[in-house]
Amino acid sequence: MQDQDRRGFDHSEIEPRWQGEWDDADVFHIPDDADDPTYVLGMFPYTSGELHMGHVRNYTITDAYARFRRMRGEHVLHPIGWDSFGLPAENAAIERDTNPRDWTLSCIETMREQMHAMGFGYDWDREIATCDPDYFRWNQWLFERLHEEGLVYREASEVNWCPSCETVLADEQVEGDEEVCWRCGTPVETRELDQWFWGITEYADELADDLEELDGWPDNVRQMQENWIGRQPGARLEFQVSDHGPVEVFTTRIDTIYGATFFALAPGHHIAQEVAERDDDVRRFVEEEADPEGDEPKGVKTDLTATNPATGEEIPVYVADFVLSDVGTGALMGVPGHDTRDHAFASEYGIDIVPVVAPSTDEVPDVSEAAFTDDGVLVNSDDYSGTESAVARDELTSDIESATDHVQYRLRDWGISRQRYWGTPIPVVHCEDCGPVMVPEEELPVELPEFVHTTGNPLDEATKWKRTTCPDCGGDAERETDTMDTFVDSAWYFLRFVSPDDEDAPFDVEQADDWMPVDQYVGGIEHAVMHLLYSRFVTKAIADMEMLDHREPFENLVTQGMVLADGEKMSKSKGNGVSPLAIVDEYGADTARLFTMQAARPERDFDWSETGVQSAYGFLQRLYETVEEFTESPPEGERDAIAEYVAREIDATIVSARESYEDLTFAEALRETRDLVGLLRQYRDYTDPHAETYERGLSVATRLLAPVTPHVAEEVWSTLGHDGFAAEASFPTPAGDASDADRERQLVENTREDVRNIVDVAGIEDPEQVTIVVAPEWKHRALDIAIESDAPNVIGELMQEDDIREKGDEAASYGQNLQNERQSLTSALAPERELDVLRQAAWLVEREFGADVVVVPAAEADESVAKKATPSRPAIQID
Structure with missing residues (x-):
């Protein structure tokens, strides 16, 4: 616990106080008549009884984003509910000699209190629980x-x-x-x-096709769903099996049919079962030896043959454990020359291996050791020889009487x-x-x-x-x-949040059309092919009932990474979990929120660190102390060059943080905000700040932190004398033109780094003066010409300019540099702006090195130094 005698805030006092004030003011309630709100949702939690750090991370992401959108002036729907049915609750009740309902409701009560303690800004009026009859009725x-x-x-x-x-x-x-x-x-x-x-298979094509439209989803999730749906275009055709008539197979490579040298049945196929009744070898294999999960394909030869419909040849029939009853038709044509698995089987059982597809007609592959699995041209295929694989597939499907185009799916x-x-x-x-x-x-x-x-x-x-x-x-x-x-419960719950008290329908149709789809959804990657796929299916089915205009439930998706402990996932079984409540007790909810959000981007795993937690806590205390000092003793400095620099950095921070919040890259936004607070403290320590600039910086930093550390933000906002809640304040906007902020920042940082390198390499212990020389105007013009010109020879272009040509060898040398670096050239600030920016930032160099800093244009500098200056990379002399 913090020392209560020191300056700073007491999280155990401020956090419940501000939570109560938000509740009293209904800050997070959204009225039913809100027009097209921003819908932010985290996958609702299973009622396990205790929040874990994964919950904290997931729900801080959605809470921070919802708070950010609310500060941007939007209506925000940010509800919460409970995934409260399921086998774990039943097992827990049995272990505790109680019933699942009582156990679940007690878990909900505990988790609700914990979520309140974390300061999550939910519209609690929309709370649902899937074990409630008012929910599962639907x-x-x-x-x-x-x-x-x-x-x-x-x-x-x-x-x-x-x-x-x-x-x-x-x-x-x-x-x-x-x-x-x-x-x-x-x-x-x-x-x-x-x-x-x-x-769900009725929607297999649409579920696969519409993945292309989900631009706001991670590529890996879309790929996982595509693979699970497993759409395979091919053909169905029949082989005549002796004594049993036609047996259908599916193949994606009908172009290889001339190389089909065996026929295989699944152990569960009805023909295999019939043969097993009269053949002990087959019976033994089917009942005892078949191992679909084995490393090598195994089988047993039957006394049956199958007729290849393309060649008319009789080929042996095997029962093989790599053929599955519930995949395709439970039968397949074996083409060992062009399928790796078939090749392994044929090699084991001495079956012919014939090449019928080749890279070209002049290059028939040797398939004795490995199958050739690529497309190519047909060989050893009668009239089809010389035909490309893709063309042959169409022709053979058309020419073989029993063959038809068919699409097969892995999805069941x-x-x-x-x-x-x-x-x-x-x-x-x-x-x-x-x-x-x-x-x-x-x-x-x-x-x-x-x-x-x-x-x-x-x-x-x-x-x-x-x-x-x-x-x-x-x-x-x-x-x-x-x-x-229980995945039925979660397949449509996001619709119930729209109108959770509706007694006549699962959801209000008009309101759902207006409020759906979910704008930002956050949850675990483990649900990529269960919850997310089922939700897409149910949404499409509901749309086909004419109850919804939208056919996809979630427009944008973030799959958050795990919180690790020493590189391993936290879990009760491993005993490596960190209790969020223990962190809240010792450091406060805002510290836990800040640490989890600044540690990594949402989609990445990160390791829990006690040092990181303490650092986050220390930063929040320093911010509060800085604000206290400001309010107790306001500064009286002038609006000088340093104040101009700080004002520009405030604007640059706003722009960068806003972009990061929009992209949900919270770590970047928080780093920017921490840097701003650090700059303000340097400003205060270096000189008497300009009060208005300094106060604006503190107010901006407070609002930038408000989505992630809402309690401390409220306390600071109030201390600064602002009315209303920080949660309802407008997200800050730049006071000036911040369009060149990135280039200005890069200029300052590169220059400071160059000074450091010179001091380090030259071994200068106590520099007295640092002279920074800005490149002349003609070099800036030469750079612009090199960027804009399409001519192959930049030097020739430059020499057409009189004032550049008269610079002689210096112009030629600079032109050659531009020619060599042409592919990586970027535009620079105008020389006058470069001069102003560096002069305003000179105090940072003075503060770091204790030296006088002079920033001059090239015309006022020693010629030997000035020649080294280029746009965005001033020359530096240290005495």
Whole structure:
């Protein structure tokens, strides 16, 4: 804790006070009639019970950006809610001998208090929780509407089953080559169950095509979604299999069909199963030996043959473990000359390997050791030999009778059934006479019964709840005991924030059309192919119900990096977590916010550092002390050259910080602001500041910090005597022309660095005078000519100018330099402006080296020194 006797602020006093004042004034409330607000949203948190540093980083990003947009005069929608259904809460309740609802609500209460303590500026009037019947009623409504649209169906299917969680997992929830559960890491099994599916594949093309329009999304997220959708244009065609008739295959390389020397079936293919019943070798392979996850493809030869539809040749049929039942048709044509996996299989089992595609007709590849997988021209392919691969694909698809163009996808329909209690009940009853029947809309929501502590699905044990009557025939029926995947909750929650109290619809259609899409969304990369893909699908489906004008939910996306500890992700299991509450207690919420935002750009990981936290805390205390000193003893200096320099730096900081906030590169904005505060302190220490300039600098720095350190900003804003909240103050604007700020700053910094280098190299311990010489006007004109001229010879262009030509060898030498550096030339300030800027900044050199500083034009300097001066790089003499 800080020493209470010292100057500065007490975070434990100011932070709750300002939070209360914001709440009393409804600073962050947005009225329903706000016109087209800026919608800023962080992926809502799962109710784990405690905020962690990842939460702090995520929600500080959105809070800072929302506060910035609000200071720019915009209406800002910045809501919060709770992803409060899910298996972890159910497991936690079982461990604690309570029920998931009570556990979840207590977690929400704790996390809400912690978010208040962090100073996050949410419109709490829009708070939602997905476990609230007023919310999940609309999950059920959406289920029924999608069913009406033909996008919901039930069928028996092989599913991913986690034996630890005792529930089905979507493909997207099975992770890694080891195929483990995304939540608990248990190896996933395969089972066949009746499941409810949502038809996301109906939107596969649109989901893939529209990725190109998401310019505000990270490229890696778009690539991950594109890969997951896995669109492959190709062809379907039939091979006649002996005793079984036509069997369909899909291929992206029908141009290689003349090289198909074997046919392969998945172990689960119905023909493979039939052969296994009469062939012990096949049965043994199917039941015991097949290993789809193995390093090498394995198989077993059958007594069947398949007819190649292009050659008419009979080729052997194998059952192979690299062929998957749920990918394509569960059968494929093996082309070992042009597919790496097929080549490995053929080499192992002595199957012919024939080249049928070559780089050119004169260069047939040797495919004995490795497959040739590129496009080329066909060889050994009868009448198609000499045809380019792309052309041959079209011709063969047209010429082979059974072949048709086809697009295959990796994406599968979304299995939403979960065999757990703590989720949205699926609004279906099962009647022996009528089959599955939707619960009437007027009876929604179907609520959960009391929790039953049991293994497996607790809803199966809720006998009284299960028994019901059929809405169609009135006969006995049972409720569906599966609940919905919790990703259903998050697939549309951003729409509910628009009108969270609407009792007649999931959201107000007119308001959603006006307020959507989310302008800035922030969340973890781990949701790239689950939450983000499902949200895009549901948004498109809702738009097709004519309930929304927008077909994409999130215009701009930031995927924030992790907070690390010694290079590793913080986690409870590793015992390396840092409690945000401990940081808030010792240093304050603003310190935690400042450190997480200045450590790195939002998308990058960064290491937690106690030193960094202390540095952030020290900076905030110094800012407050500087303001206190100013208000207690206002300066009385003149508006001199130094004040002009400081005023210009204030404007330059505003421009740079504003651009950084707009780009969400907060670290750059904060670095600029810290530099400004440091400059103001140097200004105060060097001379008696000009009061108006100095106060403006402090006020600007305060407003630049307000999005990230809102409590300290409010305290400083008030101390400076400003009315109202810093949170509602206008973001600062330059007082003068700041269009050349970058070049002016670069000029000053380069000059200071050159002085340092000369002092260091020459070993000058106590310089008495530093003379800075600005280049003459003719060199500036020569530079402009070199930049603007299209002529190949710059020197020739320069020598057409009388006043440049008369400089003789000096002009020729400078012209040669311009010629040599032509590709990297940039424009410079005018010589008069360069002179003014350097004179105004001379005090910084004087302060650093304790020497007199003189800034002169070339005409007033020693000729031998002046010759060395060039635009943006003045000559320097140190005595």
